[in-house]
Amino acid sequence: MARYFIKLSYCGTNYNGWQSQPHKGTFCVQDTIEKAISTFIRHEIKIVGCGRTDTGVHAINYFAHFDYDGMLNSEDLVFRLNKMLPIDISIQDVMLVNDNSHARFDASSRSYQYHLHTSKSPFLPLSFFYYYEEPDFNMLNEAAAILLDYYDFTTFCKVNSDVSTMNCHISESRWERHNNHYTYFITSDRFLRGMIRLIVGMCLNVSRGKVTLDEVREALEHKKRLQHDWSVPANGLFLCDIIYPYEFNSGKNKIISES
DSSP states (O other): EEEEEEEEEOGGGGOSSSSSSTTTOOOOOHHHHHHHHHHHTTTTEEEEEEEOOTTTOOOEEEEEEEEEESOHHHHHHHHHHHHHHHHHHEEEEEEEEEEOOOTTTOEEEEEEEEEESOOOOOOOOOTOOOSSOOOOOOHHHHHHGGGOEEEEEEEEOTOOOOOSSSOOEEEHHHEEEEEEEEEEOOOOOOOOHHHHHHHHHHHHHHHSSSOHHHHHHHHHHHHHOOOOOOOOGGEEEEEEEOOOSSSETEEEEEEOOOO
């Protein structure tokens, strides 16, 4: 069996997240791509994604892998899949990799961005959260910076999450502002269910005076939810980068030097 990595992007507005779900009436990105590949190569395949994204969340750079007992022409497959898939899913590359490469477990870090704007626009509702008041930019960054001092993020995990640990190693947490466009950047080795949307809501609540910085620290230290927490809408959230400890070189993986 040969293993292939797929590099792709998708707009999550019309989907119930990435991962296939057993419930009737769900429409997921994974199912849509699996059906297209299986139809083209006339063989049923299953793909493994680099992570889950919730309903309505987008991905700019997403990776998945699948196994196939045979050789594929990557350029032709990319061309054919893009003709078969809906307009809101785009395949950038299909790469032959080492047999033990894993799109999810090999990823060493993941980066997300959350976009919001304070000026209403009819052209941006799918990919920006329209926030009706001007947030305090300095307070946003003060709130975001607190996260760099902690590892357990029970405070920012949705209830009933089936995970073995709440620990995440965040290496980036900051806001940028360009006129009326605000972007939150966060990078970590892993994320909890609903974590980023709760963090963005916390930052905005700190800016609004609904939550204090001391309350955020206390909640993190005692591993409890904030009294006033807010999960912001999904439409502003993008998975934007996945880092692997190797690069894809001539169809096979090349380990990245630590030097």
